[in-house]
Amino acid sequence: MAFLTLPLLALTPLVAQAKPHVLFILADDYGWGNMGVHRRSAGSTPEEKQGKAEVHTPNIDALIDEGILLERHYTYKICSPTRSSIQSGRLAVHVNPVNSAVTSRNYNDPVSGYAGIPRNMTGIAEKLRDGGYRTHIVGKWDAGMATPEHSPKGRGYETWYGYYQHANDYWHKSTVFMATGEIDACLNRMKDLSMHNETYSGPVRDAISLSAACQEDEESDPGCYEEHLFKEQVLKIIRNHDTAKPENPLFLFYSFHLLHTPLQVPKAWLEKLHKLVAEAGGKRIDSGLRLLYAAMTLYMDAAIGEAVNALKEKKMYDNTLIIFTSDNGGPIYPAGASNYPLRGGKYNDWEGGVRTNAWVSGGFVPAQRRGAKFDGIINAADWYGTLTELAGVEMVDHKSEKANAFLKANAFLKEKGLPLLHPVDSIPQWQAIISNAPARTGPMHLSSQAVLQWPYKLVTGKQAMSAWQGPLYPNCSTVHSLEDRNGPLPPQQDMKVFGEPLPVAETPAEVDRQTWVIDCGAGCLVNVEDYAKLLKSLQETLESMNKELFNPDRGLDRVEACEVAIEQSRTFGPFVDSKEFYSPAPPKTLLEQVEDAALTAVLRKANSQTAKPLLIAAVQTISPKVFANSAWDKCLAPESEPQSFLDAGIVTV
Ligand SMILES: *[C@@H]1O[C@H](CO)[C@@H](O)[C@H](O)[C@H]1NC(C)=O
Ligand SMILES: *[C@@H]1O[C@H](CO)[C@@H](O)[C@H](O)[C@H]1NC(C)=O
Ligand SMILES: *[C@@H]1O[C@H](CO)[C@@H](O)[C@H](O)[C@H]1NC(C)=O
Numbered sequence: 001m002a003f004l005t006l007p008l009l010a011l012t013p014l015v016a017q018a019k020p021h022v023l024f025i026l027a028d029d030y031g032w033g034n035m036g037v038h039r040r041s042a043g044s045t046p047e048e049k050q051g052k053a054e055v056h057t058p059n060i061d062a063l064i065d066e067g068i069l070l071e072r073h074y075t076y077k078i079c080s081p082t083r084s085s086i087q088s089g090r091l092a093v094h095v096n097p098v099n100s101a102v103t104s105r106n107y108n109d110p111v112s113g114y115a116g117i118p119r120n121m122t123g124i125a126e127k128l129r130d131g132g133y134r135t136h137i138v139g140k141w142d143a144g145m146a147t148p149e150h151s152p153k154g155r156g157y158e159t160w161y162g163y164y165q166h167a168n169d170y171w172h173k174s175t176v177f178m179a180t181g182e183i184d185a186c187l188n189r190m191k192d193l194s195m196h197n198e199t200y201s202g203p204v205r206d207a208i209s210l211s212a213a214c215q216e217d218e219e220s221d222p223g224c225y226e227e228h229l230f231k232e233q234v235l236k237i238i239r240n241h242d243t244a245k246p247e248n249p250l251f252l253f254y255s256f257h258l259l260h261t262p263l264q265v266p267k268a269w270l271e272k273l274h275k276l277v278a279e280a281g282g283k284r285i286d287s288g289l290r291l292l293y294a295a296m297t298l299y300m301d302a303a304i305g306e307a308v309n310a311l312k313e314k315k316m317y318d319n320t321l322i323i324f325t326s327d328n329g330g331p332i333y334p335a336g337a338s339n340y341p342l343r344g345g346k347y348n349d350w351e352g353g354v355r356t357n358a359w360v361s362g363g364f365v366p367a368q369r370r371g372a373k374f375d376g377i378i379n380a381a382d383w384y385g386t387l388t389e390l391a392g393v394e395m396v397d398h399k400s401e402k403a404n405a406f407l408k409a410n411a412f413l414k415e416k417g418l419p420l421l422h423p424v425d426s427i428p429q430w431q432a433i434i435s436n437a438p439a440r441t442g443p444m445h446l447s448s449q450a451v452l453q454w455p456y457k458l459v460t461g462k463q464a465m466s467a468w469q470g471p472l473y474p475n476c477s478t479v480h481s482l483e484d485r486n487g488p489l490p491p492q493q494d495m496k497v498f499g500e501p502l503p504v505a506e507t508p509a510e511v512d513r514q515t516w517v518i519d520c521g522a523g524c525l526v527n528v529e530d531y532a533k534l535l536k537s538l539q540e541t542l543e544s545m546n547k548e549l550f551n552p553d554r555g556l557d558r559v560e561a562c563e564v565a566i567e568q569s570r571t572f573g574p575f576v577d578s579k580e581f582y583s584p585a586p587p588k589t590l591l592e593q594v595e596d597a598a599l600t601a602v603l604r605k606a607n608s609q610t611a612k613p614l615l616i617a618a619v620q621t622i623s624p625k626v627f628a629n630s631a632w633d634k635c636l637a638p639e640s641e642p643q644s645f646l647d648a649g650i651v652t653v
Pocket of ligand 1: 196197198199200
């Protein structure tokens with residue numbers, strides 16, 4: 001049967017189909033073992049059964065049953081690179097392999113010297129707009145913000161409501177250390193919640209979203225919980241979409257903050273979760289972080305359910321393609337996630353770090369493929385080509401080609417040896433998925449340390465968080481392991497002070513031990529028999545691929561970004577060539593003027609040539625002690641539960 005349908009499907013001309021509405025859902029830090037479908041084959045041990053009883057994603061599971069589960073969907077091992085990759089259609093290694101501070105700037109490189117996607121790459125929303133789509137994005141961006149061109153507006157989205165950084169606080173939307181893992185040039189004093197629409201561009205200014213009272217109101221689903229605000233915006237966009245114009249379908253990029261740290265959720269969701277676990281025959285969850293993460297997962301699942309209902313009510317669902325993925329695997333430092341039974345997690349190239357929960361669903365999925373699985377390799381970069389193909393627009397990026405010509409022609413820039421922009425290297429996957437014929441067959445460059453040539457993978461160098469998790473992770477033994485200084489502490493790559501590393505332990509060897517580093521040296525080769533020959537060949541492949549690694553100097557964390565933010569109600573946003581970008585700000589009171597002037601003076605001083613090195617050194621000296629003495633997770637007594645993430649005992653710096 002498969003043989004008969006395959007050629008027929010493959011021949012179906014795409015042009016004959018109406019362009020689908022596209023709901024692209026991007027989850028943050030979603031662990032493999034935290035999605036219901038991945039627990040369906042749980043074993044019969046008490047731990048396996050308990051693990052299954054704790055994971056509740058009924059809406060997601062139903063969408064997978066009506067859609068196609070993507071078994072081998074790969075991303076980069078951390079957030080900003082994956083997000084840059086999805087928006088730009090390049091493998092992360094060809095657009096952005098690092099999580100730079102959004103406030104970075106390299107004065108010498110006007111094309112790529114900022115965080116995120118280089119200025120002159122064309123975003124997927126620009127492409128889809130050319131194909132007639134109405135383009136909207138809600139939630140996390142994390143693909144750069146330095147200039148207006150870097151913002152969601154500059155990348156082709158008609159409207160946006162969300163934040164620029166890796167994360168913010170779910171209640172008061174500030175860039176606290178718990179959210180970003182960084183002490184930034186603005187000393188973490190800025191908020192991060194912005195929006196744009198036809199008439200406005202700048203910080204979200206409404207009192208509800210930003211009120212401090214939000215922090216205390218964790219009882220139900222209060223208006224100020226960030227995901228509630230995002231969900232409301234998503235529902236509004238769907239309900240307001242003009243369905244009378246099929247030539248202008250909807251492209252809605254729903255980019256959750258969930259399930260990234262800080263682990264925060266309205267309290268009522270802990271109760272809901274407890275009840276579901278009990279109904280499924282499970283015991284109460286015994287780790288504070290595991291409980292919070294499971295409740296947050298439930299919240300995300302319910303929000304997805306509401307969005308799908310809105311599409312159905314609006315009679316859009318039958319012609320909607322839903323694409324779902326996480327930006328990387330679940331973080332296990334511990335942050336509540338589990339990639340069980342895969343090895344590793346966020347920050348490493350093991351399967352737990354880069355092979356993500358992913359699926360497609362919606363009425364656009366052909367009836368004969370509903371409920372199927374696709375095990376061909378997909379890279380997050382491939383959605384660009386997949387969507388441009390469905391939209392009937394070309395995939396090639398002329399703007400970046402022009403920028404390359406400019407870089408080559410401009411002697412001044414050429415002299416600096418600035419990198420050229422890589423072309424789009426997305427592979428359209430729709431035909432592959434619906435005809436079950438893998439499209440990505442060659443070696444795939446995962447990072448400068450890893451290459452996948454399925455079913456083999458070469459992993460090299462130091463890999464943090466290199467552990468297998470059990471069916472119940474994190475758990476009380478993880479808590480004790482932390483108390484006994486045996487890790488897992490967060491990996492070094494992203495703990496920063498003014499862009500410099502923030503050590504989590506006294507010596508490099510101790511850092512490696514506590515962040516569960518395994519050194520693969522020249523290569524750990526996974527799943528292989530003809531070891532020596534293949535190892536050699538993959539080492540050569542990786543070495544040659546790394547010549548194409550795009551990793552320009554993004555520059556230093558700049559106080560000028562804070563100065564612009566202070567002018568914009570202390571909210572992050574574009575800070576280079578950005579005068580025209582912002583809508584007029586309300587006038588400041590005298591007190592605000594005085595306070596802002598004082599903060600500006602403090603930040604300038606902190607970032608000065610003399611003070612900055614001293615500050616960095618001071619923080620680096622105390623940070624190992626702070627990390628060592630932090631209670632990361634809490635082992636819960638049978639009837640207790642965390643009041644909030646702070647009570648759960650995550651580090652309080
Ligand atoms: C655009 O945003 C501004 C500021 O939030 C708001 O006042 C205005 O109503 C919005 N316009 C539309 C069309 O939604
Ligand atoms: C790159 O983008 C910037 C900002 O839009 C623009 O000023 C510059 O001209 C572009 N360069 C090229 C070669 O297109
Ligand atoms: C508990 O966590 C440890 C790591 O801290 C892990 O090795 C073990 O498998 C987990 N136990 C269960 C039942 O999942």
